[in-house]
Amino acid sequence: MFSSANRLLKSQVLPKVLFFKNIFGIIWIIAGCGNSQASESADQKNTTINIGIQQDVGPLLLAKEKKLFEKAFQKDHVQVKWTEFQSGPPQIEAISSNHLDFAGVGNSPVISAQAADIGFKEISNTRLGLKSDAILVPKGSSIKTLKDLKGKKIAVAKGSSGFNLLNLALQKAGLKDSDVQIIQLQPDEAQSAFNAKKVDAWSIWEPFISYETLKHNARILTTEKQLNSFSPSFMLVRSQFAEEHPDLTVKFLKVYEQARLWEKQHFNEAVAIYAKAKNLDKKVVASALKNNPSTNLPISSKIIHAQQETADFQYKKHIIQKKIDTSKVVDNQYINQALSNKK
Incomplete structure (x- = not known):
């Protein structure tokens, strides 16, 4: 001027x-x-980006440890606040109460949130989810097939992707909810119960799967792949935040992509960072990343279809109380911009 x-x-x-x-x-x-x-x-200067993170290993944790968001948003005079959660449903509650702007969650919490009319958008497909969840049984367990779950105690976080996997597994086995004892526990509580053999099985996600199989010789009873199902993960944004700050929403995804590419190009270094941050064995971390690799993609029609099948299944099982169209919460404009401007 x-x-x-x-x-x-x-x-x-x-x-x-x-x-x-x-x-x-x-x-x-x-x-x-x-x-x-x-x-x-x-x-x-009064803007704060509130980011939710689970007990997971991947680009979001890498960005947190390397302070990538803080460095990127410092130029915009924007503050960054992190909050750790045990699973997806509590993050959805935080979005609903305007305490969280971005969160990475699995497929089931997204469906429950849409059915509850919570204001959010899916802005990136962060994992395809073919082996991201599994039902585990302890070493030496007599449970060999899904039908053997009848009468058993199964730990799971209600409303999580693990909860959805468990319901799919029971359906395939011809079992009803009443045929098993579902013990609703968050991952930290469930892990203690599983290792103390207070429950007979645990429906859970990475990196807990790799930890239990490598460290305690737990056995995988089934995964999404074996059930011919997708369990994709998504990056969510609170709708009002995206409407008020579209440029920051695009920048968020660009920083996430920066972290994802760094992890891919410096895999061993990333494994070391995750292992230190979560106090995990490097072999566990490497296994978790290979089983459930990160993506940062527009949400495809294939993924939307998989989500619709899951939503229809959950409606049939009365897990959600109304039918939904899963395409209605998809908004690819931000990831398209982020990737088109990628250098």
Whole structure:
């Protein structure tokens, strides 16, 4: 704006009165713009991006450990706040109460959230989820098939992707909910119960799967792949935040992609970072990443179809109370912009 004013003054020969009239007008305009920019800057300084993270290993944790979001948003005078959660459903509650702006969650919490009319959008497919969840049984367990689950105690976090996997497994085995004892526990509680053999099986996700199979010789009874099902993961944004800050939403996905690519290009270093952050064996971390690799993609029609099948199944099982169209919460505009501008 200053250079435009100088060109105006230099390119025109003006009478003195007109010159001063224009110069005062230009000064007034510049002052006005300065006030507007100051106001925008003040608003931006009051913006905080609230990010939810689960006990997971992947690009979000890498970005947290390397402070990638903090560095990227510092230029916009935006603060970053992290909150750790045990599973997806509590993150959905935080989005609903406007305490969370971004969260990475599995397929089932997204469906429950949409059925509850919570304001969010799916803005990226962060995992395809063919082996991201599993039903585990302890070493030496007599449970050999899904039908053997009848009468057994099974730990699971209600409303999670593990909960959905368990329901699919029971259906395939011809079992009803009443044929088993479902013990609703968050992962930290469930892990203790599973290792103490207070439950007979555990429906859970990575990195817990790799930890239990490598460290305690637990056995995988089934996965999504064996049930011919997808359990995709998504990055969610609170709808109001995306509407008010579309540029920051795009930038968030660009930083996430930066972390994902760094993990891919520096796999061993990333494994070491995750292992230290979560106090896990490097072999466990590497196994979890290979079983459930990260993506950062537009949400495809195939994934939407898989979600619709899951939603229809959950409605039939009365897990959700109304039919939903899973395509309605998909918004690929932000990931398309983030990837198109990728350098």
